[in-house]
Amino acid sequence: MASRPIVLPGELLASNPKVAGSGTYIENGKVYAKFLGLLDRTDTSVRVIPLKGRYIPSVGDVVIGIVREVAGNGWVVDINSPYQGFLPVSENPEMRQNRKPNDVLDIDDVIIAKVLNIDPKMKVTLTMKDRMCRAVRFGRIIGINPARVPRVIGKKGSMIRMFKTELGVQIVVGKNGLIWVSGDRRKVNIVEEAVYIIESEAHTDGLTDRITEFVKRKKGELNGQ
Amino acid sequence: MDSKDIKLIIDGKRLDGRGFEDLRPIKMRVGVLKRADGSCYLEMGKNKVVAAVFGPREVHPRHLADPIKAVVRYRYNMAPFSVEERKRPGPDRRSVEISKVSREAIEAIVMKELFPRSGIDIFVEVLQADAGSRTACLNAASVALVDAGVPMKGMISSVAVAKVDDVLVLDPMKEEDNYGQADIPFAFFIRNDRIESIALLQMDGRVSKEEFVQALEMAKRGAMKIYEMQKEAIKTKYIMESEGEVNEIE
Structure with a gap:
């Protein structure tokens, strides 16, 4: 540009x-x-x-994480960053009396969570007490360079909105560079392809328009078959 | 160090035809390694080095992590085939020393305090050595750090000055290093096209005070030329990328 x-x-x-x-x-x-x-x-x-760089958590970010460890008082979550996140049992609404952390979330489970707090020693606390947050047990995770995430979201969420309206898929973009997509497998394929195009062509002019065109063309091919 | 039977300066020219203040040809490629966060392949004359940067990332083993800043680790390593006589693989006294001084030069520019409890790892492999490989490695590492998007105060450019046949020459090659009277590698912290400070200075052999001052000025001029090439290499890669024409070596 x-x-x-x-x-x-x-x-x-x-x-x-x-x-x-x-x-x-x-x-x-x-x-x-x-x-x-x-x-x-x-x-x-x-x-x-x-243009590049690792994801550094900041309070309020929605992130997608993978459970790496289960402890008595919570879960250690890999959030694709130099720092691991910790989700205490008290911050998971699925936790009820007489349930062990193990039964709620196990190792390798994927969650959508929010960054609750970061202490000066970079201990990251996560929460799932939010409308967006949940454990994901289906769909697909796409990983991209965290520096390109704002382009996938688009201006005021225009890119995400376009994916949702054009293809009718569910999509959650984690600030840490992981994107969860769910819906018709062939439509998810289109999203995945589009996201990789956005990643490689971020910061070029008229990106949203080009991606919209790409998605429409692919959708046309899909319906034509 | 000195030997009278080998003449290194003939008719005011050096053995490879360079003038006293000419650099060897430099070639740089940015982002050559896909799995690293940042990387750079650099040729400086017959030196061939590749640098890879990982991080900031979790430090392993865990106890090495510093709760208030990132730890920077720098590994200079020579391939067994990088020199004429096979080099025994693995770190030795020389490469441990070079790793330490180079790491300290890099630490001067990296903003470590932004990433407590994390680590930034820099690996530089010498594929072919021909004198001044530590300067080539530092130049490559600096470019790789920029490519990785690591926050830094500026950049590092490095070059050596040698004294051969009683004259000072910039960027010595192997013969000048082996049979010369002195070898002084420099690295500078450069910010906004200006040399801010000296990040590395070593000396092997002897020079007078006047010669040293002259050597410093020569190195500064040489480093500025290298700095321009480093900037050029990075900009070339990213401008190409934004036009969607990047071809990565995998």
Whole structure:
């Protein structure tokens, strides 16, 4: 994109610390880029949109995780990040009296959860007390680079909405780069293909339109058969 | 160190025809390894190295993790076939030392405090060595770190200066390193096209104070040229990618 040049770490972006946004750092009153990314400059702020990188949890994120360990007081969940998540039994509404954690969720079960809290030592606590959250026992998980997740969601969820209306599939995008899709197998195939296209062509112009076109064409092929 | 029977400077030119302040040809490819978070293949003259970066990720073994910042691990390793006489595989005294000083150079730019309890692993393999392999490795590692999207204050560019036949030459090759009087590898922390500080400095052999100052200036100029090439290599990859024409080696 011509309007968003690539910046490398250490590139000087501004000399007014007030405009510093995400992906930047300040030293001696100057604003520098923190990592490789696309420069997004507005009148009031500069920020760097990452092109790559691991998922770093932040409070309120919806994530998709895989249970790695079952303990007496909760579950250790792999959230595709340098940090493991912990889901205490008290945060799982499926837990009732006389049920053991083992019977509710076992190793390798997949869950949709929300990040409840992160302490300064990066101990991540998850919760399932939310409308979106549940254990998933069917459907498909697609893994992508977490930095590309905002493109899969689209502007105000436009991309997800398009998938839902065009194909009638269920889809939940985890901020950690895992996407759960469920529905007609052939339609899920189309979504999977489209998601990989989004991942590889993120940050190009008119992406939503091109993906919509792609999905419509594939759907047409499906109905034509 | 010195030997009178080998002439390294003939008619003001070096053995491979370079001037005193010429770098060897450099070739870089970014993102060559699919399983690594960031990677770079680099040729610097006859040096051939490949760097891979993983992380930030969980640290194993667990007890090595630092509760307030990320741990950076750097492994410099030479392949058995990288030198003329087969090198016994595995770490030795030399490669452990190089790993340590290189790690300290990298630690100066990586923002470790953003990732407590995690680790950033850097592996650099020397496939073919021809003097100055530690500088080539640092250049490759720096590019691989950028490719991995690791937050950093700037970049590292590294080059060596040697003293041969009583003159200072930039980026020595094998003959100059073996038969020269001194070899001084430098690495600089470069931010926004400016050298901010020295991240690595070693010296083998002897030079006078005046010569050292001159060597530093030569290395700075050389490092800036390498820095431009590093930037170019990264931008080339990502611009190509945004046009959807990337061809990865698997």
